[in-house]
Amino acid sequence: MVKLTDADIKTKEVQDWKGLHVFHFPFSSCSQKTRIFLNLKGLEWEGHLIDLMGNENVSERYLGINPRGLVPTLVHDGDVHIESNDILTYLEETFPEPKLIPEGTEEETQVLLDLEDDLHLDLRAISFRFVFAPPVPPKSADVLEQYGKTGSGTVGGQKDDWVGVEIDFWDRLNNEGITDEVARAAAGKFKQAFGDIDSRLAGRPYILGDTLSALDIAWFIYAHRMMLADYPLHRLHPNMGAWYDRLAELPAFAQEIALPPEIDAAFAATRAANAAAGTSLEVVGGL
Ligand SMILES: N[C@@H](CCC(=O)N[C@@H](CS)C(=O)NCC(=O)O)C(=O)O
Missing domain, CATH: 3.40.30.10 (Glutaredoxin)
Incomplete structure (x- = not known):
């Protein structure tokens, strides 16, 4: 922790x-x-x-x-x-109640949460190319310089290198955008990870079986973002698609993913523009 x-x-x-x-x-x-x-x-x-x-x-x-x-x-x-x-x-x-990491599943949960965290920069790359475009304000060289030198630079008392990884991401975004190659690699990783989640959902309502857990929350949010990028969740992973639809009905989930109409419209316009130009995630990602 x-x-x-x-x-x-x-x-x-x-x-x-x-x-x-x-x-x-x-x-x-x-x-x-x-x-x-x-x-x-x-x-x-x-x-x-x-x-x-x-x-x-x-x-x-x-x-x-x-x-x-x-x-x-x-x-x-x-x-x-x-x-x-x-x-x-x-x-x-x-705050152990209600349980969201069922007893005995701690290790499995950690493995699948780590996998989710490992995909975070891939999710960000896909978001910047297929959801947020046209571009949000970039992080200028000045902003990145401040980023690199302002905090303590330590986490848990140890020198921490993560800010360097972040700065590399933003630098690359500024210089070359999200290339087809980066987008394709990221899409492939999601296809594989979602494939695994989809098989866990075969014949059962939640990732760990009968109980809704932290894993459902974490992977639901990734599925949601990927769908905003026009990832064909229901076509590629039908169990996951049905699971997504059920969770999206629950108020605890629905209220956190609701978008103001103008942002919803901007994201829809990005999807439509990519589809019209033949540069959708499905095409570029080889899905
Ligand atoms: N591994 C981190 C990732 C956190 C992360 O990257 N958060 C994003 C938002 S989802 C962020 O703060 N981005 C900074 C930015 O966009 O400048 C975690 O799970 O908390």
């Missing part, structure tokens, strides 16, 4: 906060996942919006809270937790 140490945190005020606080952004997949989990736990929490479009995540204040400059971050009674899947695991241990 990634609980920050005192030395990692430069924005000290949060260490005096009581209760549960979540730094998040409405349309961030990791934030949506965390909010669904909190909804299902029935926990009270205070939200603090971080404007990713305005690069607030690389501000001095926020990098002083999360040295990786990513959302979500959880602050619980002054302790700061980062990494969404670690936040879910922490919340499960701290």
